[in-house]
Amino acid sequence: MTDNTPKIVYRFKNALYINLTNRCPNACVFCIKNPFKMYFEGYNLNLSGTEPSARQVLDEIYRQLNDAPTKEVVFCGYGEPTMRLDVLLQTARELKQKIAAGALAPFKIRLNTIGLANLVHGRDVTGELAAVLDKINISINSPDKQEWLRLVRPLPQYADKGYESMLDFIRLCAQKMGDVVVSIVSRQGIDAQKTQELAKSLGAKFYLREFIDDK
Numbered sequence: 001m002t003d004n005t006p007k008i009v010y011r012f013k014n015a016l017y018i019n020l021t022n023r024c025p026n027a028c029v030f031c032i033k034n035p036f037k038m039y040f041e042g043y044n045l046n047l048s049g050t051e052p053s054a055r056q057v058l059d060e061i062y063r064q065l066n067d068a069p070t071k072e073v074v075f076c077g078y079g080e081p082t083m084r085l086d087v088l089l090q091t092a093r094e095l096k097q098k099i100a101a102g103a104l105a106p107f108k109i110r111l112n113t114i115g116l117a118n119l120v121h122g123r124d125v126t127g128e129l130a131a132v133l134d135k136i137n138i139s140i141n142s143p144d145k146q147e148w149l150r151l152v153r154p155l156p157q158y159a160d161k162g163y164e165s166m167l168d169f170i171r172l173c174a175q176k177m178g179d180v181v182v183s184i185v186s187r188q189g190i191d192a193q194k195t196q197e198l199a200k201s202l203g204a205k206f207y208l209r210e211f212i213d214d215k
Ligand code: SF4
Pocket: 024, 025, 026, 027, 028, 030, 031, 032, 033, 078, 079, 080, 114, 152
């Protein structure tokens, strides 16, 4: 029987993914939320306007952690995790502390983000993120601002400074932690070579992701 309960933590391969929010500063033309009807791999990720507390997320992680080998816990979901920065930091901090104390078997803690957290929160949050995360993967989507605007369709308040703020976010993250990856989806017309060079100039690694669609 299909389980339609909205998931705040779900397993995919050797990782647990955390769905903190459905809110997002962007409305990407390629977002799979709508064609996938808010489902991913059979999990219902539609929080219907609710958002979990750090305690709820942590309890759910601890409940699922030993169901299978877990190499990573990833802040991801159908929404931008840094919209809930406090809950993200609180959750990652407790996990990191428990790993350090030997209370949990080690795993990496990763954030998948669009890199607008500094702009959204009006301050540099990269130090706080670097203190509790092992890896940050930033979806840059394009090495060109106009193309980025066309593809990700940021909310009006983020359109003017969004691209530059995202690049600055990447650079600041790369200064503070070793594992910062800039990714784009393999898609016709996107200049992967130019994006790779941009990532390198910002001090980050580069990753070309496969395109997934609703077919
Ligand atoms: S950033 Fe992600 S969740 Fe937000 S609109 Fe784009 S693809 Fe969808």
